[in-house]
Amino acid sequence: MTAPTTELTFAVLDISPEPYAVTPILTARVGVAAIGDDPVHALVLRCQVRIDPMRRGYTDDEATGLLDLFGPRERWPSTQRTFLWQHATAMVPGFTGTTQVGLTLECTYDFEVAAAKYLHALHDGVIPLQFLFSGTVFARGSGGFTVTQVPWDREDRFDMPVAVWQNLIAHHFPNTGWLRLRHDTLADLAAYKSRRGLLSFDETITSLLSRQEIP
Incomplete structure (x- = not known):
């Protein structure tokens, strides 16, 4: 060769x-x-x-x-x-x-x-x-x-x-992004969403971000 x-x-x-x-x-x-x-x-x-x-x-x-x-x-x-x-x-x-x-x-x-x-x-x-x-x-x-x-x-x-x-x-992904969460975190987030009667996870996270911290 x-x-x-x-x-x-x-x-x-x-x-x-x-x-x-x-x-x-x-x-x-x-x-x-x-x-x-x-x-x-x-x-x-x-x-x-x-x-x-x-x-x-x-x-x-x-x-x-x-x-x-x-x-x-x-x-x-x-x-x-x-x-x-x-x-x-x-x-x-x-x-x-x-x-x-x-x-x-x-x-x-x-x-x-x-x-x-x-x-x-x-x-x-x-x-x-x-x-x-x-x-x-x-x-x-x-x-x-x-x-x-x-x-x-x-x-x-x-x-x-x-x-x-x-x-x-x-x-x-128009006007959206992705976050990876642990299974237990996602379960807690889903439970919070259900308790508050929220329609989406986006609305759920917005609700959490807007909450006032109690001293």
Whole structure:
């Protein structure tokens, strides 16, 4: 088996919502270029998508929303670090030269997930993303069939507009959000709702928040 002569590079071209998906999904359109003599028979693409918060500035309102993640502004030089958003995979069929592939990014609105909390805190501007590519390349050339790994240094950065995320969430969860509660907390909340004759859990929590503390 001869050494491979095909090298791959990757570039994120665009990120957009999937309009007909049942759950919130973004699709990253990734351009793949094969530099070399041999055509690519197939590519199993893996990608680690990370958020790089240091690549943008924040308003005071946004900083308040990020307090749980990074603490007050004076601590940001030591607390703001690139962190994982998600892993994504895709099968790329054979090609020669260049091709494009859609990378599915499944999104959650669970505020206990650091990425969702970060994204919810942003009001405008961009979301600074980092894509770290890896995977397996199957090539067939004059020397025979080869199987190689995508080098670990293949990466790209993409600044996704905050509006893309906001529109995706507004489409699937209009004017709502999600909180995860323990079973006993949820049972107590349901009991309080029944005793007060309240119609929804939203109304129940509003009632609890509006109660005056008795000294």
